[in-house]
Amino acid sequence: MSEEQKRQLESQLWGIANLLRGKISADDYRDYILGFIFYKYLSEKQYLYANSLLETEAVKDYKLLKDPELLEAVKEESLDKLGYFLLPNELFDAIAARGNADTESESNYILEDLKAILNHIEQSTMGTASEEDFNALFEDLDLNSTKIGRTVGARNSIISQILNYLNKIDFKLEDIESDVLGDAYEFLIGKFAAGAGKSAGEFYTPQQVSKILAKLVTTGKSRIRSVYDPTCGSGSLLLRVAKEAEVAEFYGQELNRTTYNLARMNMILHDVHFRNFNIQQEDTLEHPHHVEERFEAIVANPPFSAHWKGDANPLYETDERFARYGRLAPKTKADFAFLQHMLFQLSDNGIMASVFPHGVLFRGAAEGTIREYLIREMNAIDAVIGLPANIFYGTGIPTCILVLKKCREQDENVVFIDASGDDHYIKVGNQNELRDADVELIVNTYRNRETIEKYSYVATLAEIAENDYNLNIPRYVDTFEEEEEIDIDQVAEDLRTLDSELKSNEASLIGFCKQLGISTPF
Structure with missing residues (x-):
């Protein structure tokens, strides 16, 4: 598929959202549109795979298949290959056609049947290897919610319209590269995030920031055994890493249930096999699901200065993730708790890159103690990168990226980069945005460990010690512009x-x- 065709697909999908403006609130139609796109994808995937199995049979079109034995054989193969199963009458275009028939009758009412189909997709996986990945996947698609219509008829009409619009779009799954539809899905998630205000940070990291993090953690590597995100949101950061290197396994954890479902859908839409990803729903700091694993790459955009139980719970003092540092991150600022958790799970040959508020660079008390231990005792901090303000949806604060390694090649210095200057981003609407050239400059400066006037500085550990382990970027990168002398x-x-x-x-x-x-x- 050409770039033009990709943009056309993105435009068609976003057009559906625009058609629903005024009928359903943005927060609500996001879940329905993304959910039904996913259902259509599963349906088309099932149809193509089933047809490939029927090539040597008398009936070659899965939609026409009636033979119970053949249907059972298709089911068995589909569960192993795809991880789920849909009957011919459960395919997306069949239910969409019923809901949009020319004559109004009871046959146009599809809500109960549609609910049964979505439940059956989940139920078809029970007792199989994919059960956990499909369990309650469609729970946010409440077809009885008054948010999409005050009456049953109104709800049926809205849902039928969405299915009809989507049914007119050919995903061309047999012709396109595996991640084209996934990229279009990401495009939609980004669009919804742009209009979601403060809540957007819960499920989406801007693409250019994702690109930086992915490039940083894949430095010097074309293959990654495993990548992990402890606050994975929609999974966009994990998937971005796969654009920079071949990834064998994806791991993530997400607290918000709706966003957790979105992450699993996003994985499957990007054609990541259900056996190759493990996304869990739980509080990462309190109930980590992958604590026994060690990961070659870790990327994250944790909630800024979130509250956690911290020093209010003495159990954390003996938790092996936090115990060695002497102090716990304050309960009103979990930034260092997330950092410590990630570093604990990083493999010896791994790289982690995570976004944080600037406070982690200079705040004192417990955070100062932890920061000093990270530098003086562990020598784990590899780079500190300052980003422009107002590049994240929902917050205008300036942020930074910390890059950490357990076994650093250049273990006598730290690279400081100040990419927050006016020359290093553009303004797009109400947001600031990094350009491709800005991203490349950041990544190349890190990889080459360059000192560039008014942009970057390679500081020795002795210099950092002289600054009492304060990592505030202006202490190392002088961006002061002298005013022209006046005669x-x-x-x-x-x-x-x-x-x-x-x-x-x-x-x-x-x-x-x-x-x-x-x-x-x-």
């Missing part, structure tokens, strides 16, 4: 010249006024 004598001469010219002009004006017989303005 006072020249300014005085210019003023005298102007005064002389003014007197000459006044004299000329007086002369003209006398000739015209009018009063002078002086």
Whole structure:
């Protein structure tokens, strides 16, 4: 599929959302549109795979298949290959056609049947290897919610419209690269995030920031055994890493139930096999699901300065993720708790890159103690990168990226990069945005460990110690612009010249006024 076709697909999908404006609130139609796109994808995937199995059979079109034995065989193969199963009459275009039939009758009512189909997709996986990945996947698609219509008829009409719009779009799954539809899905998630205000940060990291993190953690590698995100949101960061290197396994954890469902859908839409991802729903700090694993790459955009139980729970003092540092992150600022958790799970040959508020660079008390231990005892901090303010949806605060390694190649210094200057981003609407060139400059400066005037500085550990382990970027990268020197004598001469010219002009004006017989303005 060409770039033009990809943009056309994105435009068609976003057009559906625009058609529903005024009928359903943005927060609500996001879940329905993304959910039904996913259902259509599963349906088309099932149809294509089933047809491939029927190539040697008398009935080659799965939609026409009635033979119970063949249907059971298709089911068995589909559960192993796809992880789920849909009957011919459960396919997306069949239910969409019923809901949008020309004549109004009871047959147009599809809500109960649609609910049964979505439940059956989940139920078809029970007792199989994919059960956990499909369990309650469609729970946010409440077809009885008054948010999409005050009456049953109104709800049926809205849902039928959505299915009809989607049914007109050909996903071309047999012709396109596996991640084209996934990228279009990501595009939609980004669009919804842009309009979601403060809540957007819960499920989406801007693509350019995702690109930086992915490039940083894949430095020097074309293959990654495993990538992990402890606050994975919609899974966009995990999937971005796969654009920079071949990834064998994806791991993530997400607290918000709706966003957790979105992450699993996003994985499947990007054609990640259900055996190759493990996304869990729970509080990462309190109930980590992958604590026994070690990951080659870790990327994250944790909630900024979130509350956690921290020093209010003495159990954390003996938790092996936090115990060695001497202090716990304060309960009103979990930033370092997330950092410690990630570093604990990083493999010896791994790289982690995570977004944090600037406070982690300089705040004192417990955070100062933890920061000093990370530098002086563990020597784990590899780079500190300052980003422009207002590039994340829902917050305008400036942020930074910390890059950490357990076994650093360049273990005698830390790279500081200040990419927050006006020359290093553009303004798009109400947001600031990094350009591709800005991203490349950040990544190349990190990889080359360069000192660039007014942009980056490679600081020795001794210099950092002299600064009491304060990592505030202006201490290391001098972006001060000296003002041009003013020649006072020249300014005085210019003023005298102007005064002389003014007197000459006044004299000329007086002369003209006398000739015209009018009063002078002086």
